[in-house]
Amino acid sequence: MFSRILIANRGEIACRVIRTAQRMGIGTVAVYSDADAHALHVAMADEAVNIGPAPVTDSYLRADHIIASALKTGAEAIHPGYGFLSENPGFVDAVVKAGLVFIGPSADSIRAMGLKDAAKRLMEKAGVPVVPGYHGEAQELVVLASKAREIGYPVLIKARAGGGGKGMRKVDNPDDFAEALGSARREAKSAFGDDRVLVEKYISKPRHIEVQVFGDNHGNVVHLYERDCSLQRRHQKVIEEAPAPGITEEMRAAMTSAAVKAAQAINYSGAGTIEFIVDATEGLQPDRFWFMEMNTRLQVEHPVTEMITGLDLVEWQLRVAAGERLPLAQEHIPLNGHAMEVRLYAEDPAKGFLPAIGTLHHLSFPTAVQEGDVRIETGVRAGDTISPYYDPMIAKIVVHGADRSFALAAMGSALNQTEIAGTTTNAPFLSALIDHQSFATGDVDTGLIDRQLAQLTVPATIQAGMKELAILSASGLLKRPVHGDPWTALRGYAHHGGLAYPVTLEEGGQTTRYDVTVREDERYAIFGPDFSVEVRVRHDRPNWHITGRNINLRAKIVTIPHGIAVLAGRTAAAFKIADPFLMAEQAGSAGDRLTAPMPGLVKSVRAAAGDLVRKGQILLVLEAMKMEHSITAPHDGKIAEIVAENAQVKEQSSLVRFEEAPLNTTTN
Structure with missing residues (x-):
């Protein structure tokens, strides 16, 4: 058996090979591009070698760099994974010529x-x-069209090289054959460098x-x-x-x-x-x-x-x-038994399955399901970024059950327990597929998704209670203890009614202000521009349980940069929190005043009336919601008035007033 192998791939398949090799006591060498320097497969391997820049043509498709890395690290064999160079006979020949073993079939095969x-x-x-079809060498239009008539329409034109559906066209009518042939040839030439095709009978189901x-x-x-x-x-x-x-x-x-x-x-x-x-x-x-x-x-x-x-x-x-x-x-x-696998991608089905790059701020997979066994194949961790350079697969979720019904139920449970925040995924699409009656009964064919695409790609609806949880989380109130000290009972107290905690969310390019007041017994009132609701929230770890009018939801709350993600079963919703201090600064840059974005105490004042200040200079520090926030000058200017230190200010109270004209800093 080999003592050390090199894996000429990346992502989940590289991790997959490394796990088995390590179990067998075989040393592993990973290769990586500049974009994958901190990837999971690099961390898992015993040794890792950089093979070039991010584009695959400069890294994972560089056979010379890969073979050189194997020789340099003392690897005896190369495992190609799948994709990239795995089915390239020239690569196999080069590996063998270098005195290494290719872990796969011969170049001739x-x-x-x-x-x-x-x-x-x-x-x-x-x-x-x-x-039934024509697989001969002749490529003239008249020959191929004649063969198509002999086979009988509909027919399928297929590129003779490559795969993945490229260079493939279904033709229902003889009048459309010439145009479809031209299109298939152009695509095949672009994808594989070979525009030759074959013609086959199209199977209706x-x-x-x-x-x-x-x-x-x-x-x-x-x-x-x-x-x-x-x-x-x-x-x-x-x-x-x-x-x-x-x-x-x-x-x-x-x-x-x-x-x-x-x-x-x-x-x-x-x-x-x-x-x-x-x-x-x-x-x-x-x-x-x-x-x-x-x-x-x-x-x-x-x-x-x-x-x-x-x-x-x-x-x-x-x-x-x-x-x-x-x-x-x-x-x-x-x-x-029976097993199923779904491919979880960072992509947006509602937008034509466009890849969705982004950082996986939160990533959690199930370790067990009641209905059977679950297995996760992934090459990423929480905090990793989905790169624009490679396939946007996040993971393969694999389940096994005693029979198909158990496997189907196990997949449903696994998807329910999969939590991702930070990028759009095809999880709702996968859920819709496994719930589809035709799939549930095993009545499947290759055209099912295309026929039902509109139904399967309906964007997931935000469940009642998700926004309310995001607002409460953004307010900071859920982080405060409900019991434990006598001051807790006063957390919503104010002399003239309940203290309002403001939260501003960005929704569809617009900012919306919400106010939260604390009621007794874990209850909160949320007021928006066009609604108000009273809810009760309890922490049933790891979830939060929110109830109220038409609301009964258990969900997990995850803090992500600039926002809050709420995860409830197969539904995930991200809410962007508008920075009130940044908003105030931006608003102030258009006028002559800075106002308090929320109620607070002026902890310190670092400028005085008559001072000339520069854009970005700290003018005062405001304490609000148990945090200190620096209020900075939105532009160069001269201060006309500034709030006094230790002043208790209300929301929208004037903090700083500038003279009407910004300072002209040009000197002679």
Whole structure:
């Protein structure tokens, strides 16, 4: 076995590989770009090497830098993870030439499956069913259009290189074929440097079911059952599960047998996935599935296979790459229960799934769920920033239950307990998906999300009580003890009615002022410009329980920079607190006065009438809400009047008045 390996990747997959290597007593070397200098995978590894600037073309795609790092640190092998260089046969050749071991298949195997048309011709020879279509070399419009008519519309134009849905177009009508072909070719050329395409029959109700295969260097190949990856958006997987809902033993036997044949046809070694498209218009039939492509690497969704088999696929990769035989024969590979995985991203589904960069000010995942087991695969921690340079995945949430119903319930619980503040995520979208009746019953296909997109991406509604909790938290009142000393009873006391604690929130670009007064028995009154409400708040750690008119909510309150986040189950809401002192300063810069942003005591005065002052100079210190706040000059000027020290001032009381014209500081 290796004594040290280098992981040529980042994020959650790098962390995933490091965990298994450490469990096996294998030393690890991480690589990182400038943007990832403080990333989790860097902290976890035994050693880390900088390989270049943030852009992937200057770092994670620099094969020469990665190989040099492996040689420099004494690593014996390189694990590619997935993405980046994982399916680059040239990289594999370079690794082997450098005297290192590539933890994955041979370059020849990767090349054999790298082009879809050549791979499908190879699979046909191996007796693996292939989607009806044209996979030949001719690329002229007249030939491709003729083949499309022979196949029968609708058809699918697909780039022969690459994946991820790029260079792919569905065509329903022969009149649209030429335009769709041109569009697919342009996209394929841009993405893969190859504009050649193939044409296939379009399946009207397709399901995407794939089989995990594993081979060693001794001629052994096994399968580890199937995964259903039908829930996709723009050909990108969103939820994966194993086993496939509704699959029969007959169907499983046919698919897994075909997958093993496919791997044997290219003398495959290591972890790989055979992807099939299935016609589900009449359920899952053993003669209605066809080979699509092979992923010659570990898949993002491999944890669901690990959950149903109890096996560690990364350990298998390491053992096979080190020359060992497969750890288990086919008949000894178990299949237990049901597993699901969702991909949690920093993105905004309501805005077309735009990536949402930001700092993860609060991040908490569940460690257990009642309905089964939960596992979190992540490469970030609280305080980390989602970078614009890389995939905005926050985590993969994986659950396992005794059957699909238990797994579905476990996923619901896991999402309920996932807490994130600081960036927008697709968590509400994932919740809507697992709650969708079609998914709950297993009636899925690759078009489900697109058909239901409007329903699935409705922005989450802020629950009653969330804003009220944010206002109370911003007021500082929730931090004060309710019991314990005789002065507590006087915290809301004033000579002429209850003392009001002001809070100003920024909402939709507008600032709104709220006043909070303290009532007895953990009760508070909140007054806004168009509403008033009385609530009762109790701290049921770690949550706050707020009740009132039409309000009954348990939620967690998290302080974030410039605001408050309220987290309640699958709903998260962030409220920005306007800085009253900054607002007063900005307002003062437009006039001749500075006024008190809230009631307080003037603790000290640092200027006098007649003084010439500079912008930003501290003029006085105001004590309010048990904190001291410096009041500064909003511009250069001459003071006409200033409040006296130790004065008790009301909100909006005049603190400083300037002479009408700001000071002209030019001297001769």
